[in-house]
Amino acid sequence: MKLKYKHQKFQADAAKAVVDVFKDQPYSTPSYMVDQGRNAPALFNGVENYDYSTGWSNAKISQDLTDKLILERIRKIQRDGLIKPSEKLAERSNGYNLSIEMETGVGKTYTYIKTMYELNKAYGWSKFIIVVPSIAIREGVYKSFQSTQDHFAEEYGKKIRFFIYNSSQLSEIDHFASDSSINVMIINSQAFNATGKDARRIYMELDEFRSRRPIDVIASTNPILIIDEPQSVEGKKTKEKLKEFHPLMTLRYSATHKDPYNMIYRLDAIEAYNQRLVKKIAVKGISESGTTATTSYVYLESVNVSKKNPTATLQFDVKLKNGTKPKSLIINEGDNLYDYSNGLEEYKEGFVVTKIDGRDNHVEFLNGLSLYAGEVVGKVDEDQLRRIQIRETILTHLEREQELFYKGIKVLSLFFIDEVDHYRIYNEAGEPENGKFADMFEEEYDSAVHSLRLQLDDNDEYAKYLDAISAESTHSGYFSIDKKGRLTNGKINKKEGISEDTSAYDLIMKNKELLLDRDPKKSPVRFIFSHSALREGWDNPNVFQICTLKQSSSDIRKRQEVGRGLRLCVNENGERMDANVLGDDVQNVNLLTVIASESYDSFAKGLQ
Structure with a gap:
């Protein structure tokens, strides 16, 4: 599959806002002499022997474009965009500073390209x-x-040359300076703002770089800086370090700006939702009810409404030969859980269902207990709550998958967990085994698929799809990998709380198209387990369920996690399923369900 991109007006408007600030700037591609460094250690006639070649830089901003005129342009753009006009220009330490606000999931990277x-x-x-x-x-x-290279080449007739800065591949910097086409260097802030020896190499005269400092060659091009997620990049120290690049201007792109310097375009969460550019959010909150002091475990999974009287799917403990085990059963009004539990004493007092109400999805018992869908009472521990979340994620996934299967759309679900050991453990021989969440998943998946298959004809294409994928093959963990090849929590940037290991991203980020392939033989994975590695920076358009099997410490992190599933989905041909394709049905198809704890539940509802 190859993802297909569309020209969208809001992205063009955001680009135009930046261009319009510098209207009347002359078109120019100035050249200069690039210092190629010392090509021999010996002196020639007492003078060190240096080489020079032609380089290309950004032309400086015309003297006719005064600060007063630039500010007038910015204010006009702001008024046209219903943004509060700037009282004055933001600081000029890193060139002109402009900010663009774009909600997560609408194509921020596409926009700045x-x-x-x-x-x-x-x-x-x-x-x-x-x-x-x-x-x-x-x-x-x-x-x-x-992925956008061919798309933009069709529109502009040229391709961008791009690379990731690597202090051991310094020839890329020479190419950056000497190439006359559009050149882009991608660099993470730690490469110039950390304290390690490798991080400082950008400021050092290096023998392998012919006694030059990389930062000097970069700065000579007078580059334009684009800061992605400035609230996570720019501290006081970083701002000072950015001056070393001698930028022509600095453009900042984020959904959550901390310091919105000269905001010239805004597409916030409300506007993105109103324009139907992101998924609609639904929430399944799993919480313990405080309505009773009973120690009896009862979980109301759902109220089932049909032409007949409503029923309830309840999970409660059942006595077996070797102890007790929670089971899910469909219950009618008048049924007694004491009987269905094979006579467990904890259900003897009044656990007779007296009312099942499909209007607000609640059930009442003879003893006064009242439960709403998603609520749990009784002796329930942390693991049981997590199992319930996993089950609800699987059930929601299968429901969405069956609905979208015939539209050619693959459905993915994402679990955020706190520790790799909860997903994968290693025995004494170093062989991988399931952690508790993986075991829970496979047990609940097999149970859910078995129940669904009883309702499907064997010749149904979706039934064949389910039959072709095992519980073991349809989930995978995406984490960092240690030197022994084992999954690990990885190296965590304590300040940002995110993983800094590239091994966590290979399949899920570099092979995004493979993950979207619906062929069970090529890509059976539909359920993804990860933790901080995927909190930000990774988006797959076909994530329809996000389950948080952990507690997030801040609303910003919760928003980042929800943001992993906000993009509008694509079909099996890589076509974006937006309002142009689906019309008013766009947010019925594009529905993101968050399966969460109570605190996360209230947050997600508030975000929507």
């Missing part, structure tokens, strides 16, 4: 540096350049 093309087309500017806060975002940006 388009902006590069438009700035090049209008003014000849061709040197850009994208600064990102983490390896996750860096890899996602690189993948976006790869």
Whole structure:
């Protein structure tokens, strides 16, 4: 599959806003002499022997474009976009500073790539540096350049040359300076803002770089800086370090700006939802009810409404030969859980169903207990709550999958967990085994699919699809990998709380199209387990369920996690299923369900 991209007005408007600030800037592609460094250790006639070659830089902003005129342009753009006008220009320490707000999932990276093309087309500017806060975002940006390359080449007749900064591959910097086409360097902030020896190499005179400092060669191009997620990049120290790049201007792109310097375009969460550019959010909150002091375990999975009287799917403990085990059964009004539990004493007092109400999805018992769908009472521990969340995610997944199967849309679900050991453990021989969440998943998946298959004809194409995928093959963990090849929590950036290991991203980010393939033989994975590695920087358009088997510490992190599933989905041909294709049905198809704890439940509802 190859993802297909469309020209969208809001992305063009965001690019135009940047271009319009510099209206009347002359088109220019100035050349200069690039210092190629010392080519021999010996002196020639007492003078060190240096080489020079032709380089290309961004033309400086015309002297006719005064600060007063630039501010007037910015204010006009802001008024036209219903943005509060700036009282004054933001600081000029890193060139002109402009901010663009774009909600997660609408194509922020696509937008700033388009902006590069438009700035090049209008003014000849061709040197850009994208600064990102983490390896996750860096890899996602690189993948976006790869997948959009042909799309933009069709529109502009040229391709961007892009690369990731690597202090051991310094020839790329020479190419960046000497190539006359549009050139983009992608760099994570740790590469120039950390304290390690490798991070400082960008400021060192290096023998392998012919006694030059990489930062000097980069700065000589007068680049335009693009900061992706500035709230995660820019501290006081980073702002000072960015001056070393001698930027022509700095453009900031984020959904959650901390310091919105000269905001010239805004597509916030409300507007993105109103324009039907992101998925609608539904929430399944799993919580313990405090309505009774009973120690009896009862979980109301759902109220089932049909032409007949409503029924309830309840999970409760059942006595077996070797102890007790929770089971899910369909219950009618008048049924007694004591009987169905094979006589467990804990259900003896009044656990007779007296009312099943399909209007608000609640059930009442003779003893006064009242439960709403998703509520649990009784002796329930943390693992039981997590099992319920996993089950609800699987049930929701299968429901959505069956609905979208005949539309040619693959459905994915994403689990956020706190520890790799909960998903994968290793025995004494070093062989991988399931952690508790993986075991829970396979047990609940087999149970859910078995129940669904009883309702499907064997000749049904969706039934054949389910039969072709086993519980073991349809889930996978995406984490960092240690030197022994084992899954690990990985190296975590404590300040940002995110993984800094590239091994976590290979399949899920670099092979995004494979993950979207519906052929069970090629890509049986539909359920993804990960933790901080996928909190930001990774988006797959076909994530329809997000389950948080952990507690998130802040609303920003919760928003980042929900953001992993906000993109509009694509079909098996890579075509985006937006309002142009689906019309008013766009947010019925594009529905993201968050299966969460109570605190996350209230957050997700508030976000929508």
